[in-house]
Amino acid sequence: MKRLAILGASGHGKVVADAASLSGWREVIFFDDAWPTITQNGPWKVSGSSADIMAQASEFDGVIVAIGNNRVRKDLQRELSVAGLNVVSVVHPSATISYFAEIGAGSVVFANAVINACASIGSGCIVNTGAVVEHDCLVGDFCHLSPNAVLAGGVSAGELVWVGAGASVKQLVVLGEGVTVGMGSVVLRDIPAGHVVIGVPARTLYFQE
Ligand SMILES: CC(C)(COP(=O)(O)OP(=O)(O)OC[C@H]1O[C@@H](n2cnc3c(N)ncnc32)[C@H](O)[C@@H]1OP(=O)(O)O)[C@@H](O)C(=O)NCCC(=O)NCCS
Helix, strand or coil, X not given: CCXXXXXXXXXXXXXXXXXXXXXXXXXXXXXXXXXXXXXXXXXXXXXXXXXXXXXXXXXXCEEEECCCCXXXXXXXXXXXXXXXXXXCCEECCCCEECCCCEECCCCEECCCCEECCCCEXXXXXXXXXXXXXXXXXXXXXXXXXXXXXXXXXCCEECCXXXXXXXXXXXXXXXXXXXXXXXXXXXXXCCECCCEXXXXXXXXXXXXXX
């Protein structure tokens, strides 16, 4: 593993870069459409825009999208995949991942996260710092499990689900596509697609397409 290109010079991108460096990538280079206004992301250099990442594809061993918004991350990752770039996942060395769990391409797993036996994480997901994905959970593509979120055993999350920081979801609950769980919430029942829920127990705040 030598050179990793990261699309998205964000704060989240910094955490991806840090995890990548600690897990063996020798060089990390950022790209962002705010370039050339932004040329630096913390200690890392921003070298060009999303168009440049395509033009310079042969110079990288892997590429990953580091954008917190699930839908934006999905669209950009798809563009990179269609263009034939090698979309990789990044796992912080302190994360604990069962030998019997699966993680899709383009996903990141941050420090102290735990993914237990027979859990499946889709493509382009963020399993953020300290998040816990218990046994037999099925997490769809382009989900974000925020810091210290907990999915108890057998939870199913559809594509584009966002579970906020410190939120917990009871075992076997089904979160429909695009559900957002507010930070600190406790989800006890299945949530239909598109609902934004908050509180303890979690109730619908509003619905979004
Ligand atoms: C649920 C959430 C998406 C709603 O965001 P929003 O649509 O901008 O909603 P608002 O902030 O305008 O809040 C609307 C109301 O819900 C309440 N509310 C929002 N989030 C809440 C939460 N997590 N728990 C309890 N109440 C909450 C607000 O106090 C407000 O109540 P009010 O109308 O009585 O004043 C957001 O608050 C949230 O929790 N996001 C997750 C953040 C997170 O985990 N970030 C980690 C990134 S790594």
